[in-house]
Amino acid sequence: MRRAALVVAVEAALLLCLAVVILVLTVVSSPDSVGRAVAEAFYVLAGGLLLAGAAAGLWRVAAWSRGPVIVLQVLLGVVGYSFAFPGERPLIGLPVLALAAVEIYLLLTPEARLAFAERQPPS
Numbered sequence: 834m835r836r837a838a839l840v841v842a843v844e845a846a847l848l849l850c851l852a853v854v855i856l857v858l859t860v861v862s863s864p865d866s867v868g869r870a871v872a873e874a875f876y877v878l879a880g881g882l883l884l885a886g887a888a889a890g891l892w893r894v895a896a897w898s899r900g901p902v903i904v905l906q907v908l909l910g911v912v913g914y915s916f917a918f919p920g921e922r923p924l925i926g927l928p929v930l931a932l933a934a935v936e937i938y939l940l941l942t943p944e945a946r947l948a949f950a951e952r953q954p955p956s
Contacts, residue, residue: 834945838889840939844936845885848877849885856874859871883905887901894948894949899945906936913933
């Protein structure tokens with residue numbers, strides 16, 4: 834579970850850095866739409882903060898953290914695929930796809946499922 838939490842923390846850090854880059858580029862350049870650029874930075878920032886919180890939850894093996902992380906990995910996989918193939922930017926898309934695949938794998942291993950099963954209250 835610690836490795837899964839670290840992968841999510843790396844993704845969160847990358848998204849937070851991307852939000853800062855988008856904001857800086859919005860200020861120093863002339864985007865087509867400032868509002869759209871700020872909204873994009875906000876969504877990337879929100880995703881980064883959500884992943885950071887989920888990474889903390891995974892580190893503690895909190896039951897709530899696994900579902901949101903898997904959903905976000907699927908979404909990141911779609912984004913990575915879009916960048917890598919239709920967008921013809923494999924240097925961006927393939928690392929995103931790789932991180933998403935590694936994270937899903939780490940969360941679906943028998944050890945991870947057992948860790949979460951042990952944290953469930955008895956019924």
